[in-house]
Amino acid sequence: MARQAHSTRTTTAPVSPGPSPDAEAASARPARNEGLGRILVMVYAVFALSASARSLFQILTHFERAPFAYVLSAFAAAVYVVATLSLARRGRRAWAVALAAVLVELVGVVGVGLLTVLDPQLFADATVWSRFGAGYGYVPLVLPVIGLAWLLAHRPRPEEVR
Template sequence: MNPVARIILIVVYSILGLAATGRATVQIMEKFSEAPVAYTVSAISAVLYVVIAVALWRGWERVALVGSSLELAGVLLVGTLGYLDADLWPDETVWTGYGSGYGWVPLLLPLVALYFLLKGRQRRAATNL
């Protein structure tokens, strides 16, 4: 993986992980009974962001690849379900509206991460031929 892209991804995932952790903590501690599914999704996204950041930092590309894939699937699922039935999410999650509350970073970030992870994997495969 490109070292500059790796560092940028680690920084962005770390910041998003901190933001999502803070949001989920406040939501769960103050009003969990109002929207338990939404707040659990926020907590899951926070854990996923931290795991991906650590995986990128430690060079665990397979973990980062799986995590980014799960993140993208989660963003697409939560975003789509929210548009199909707004009552499913009585309060926002990090992934509501495809991450619109976070400037669509939750939608774009896994795409960028997957691009660089897969590109690095292809480059290594080509040099091993």
């Protein structure tokens, strides 16, 4: 029988200093669509559904009464749908789309809110964003502010490619 030779030589791997405190803090925070982010997505989903149903009903039943307002309601619904879907996803691209949608929402609710206060005759019927979202308890005015704060606090990490 042949005897096997064992080597007594040991190898040591280079010692890594471990993750930095910043990396540990970043990995400890929940993803953008978890925790409170999930509640934000749900609120956006409710607004996407309600604004879509309202605009569809208005367009189908009495479009001639206020075409501008109803098309604007449909646009607001589309913005809420895009915001909902992009907030629910992970990655840089979804973050950028969500940021754009929430910014469009903020500009829309402030712009339409100002127009409905300064020139109420322009809108023969209310939209989701009329009077800064007064018909919805001003949630349409507060929601994009919360959405922007959440998005800016949850920027994508460098390792998130898509």
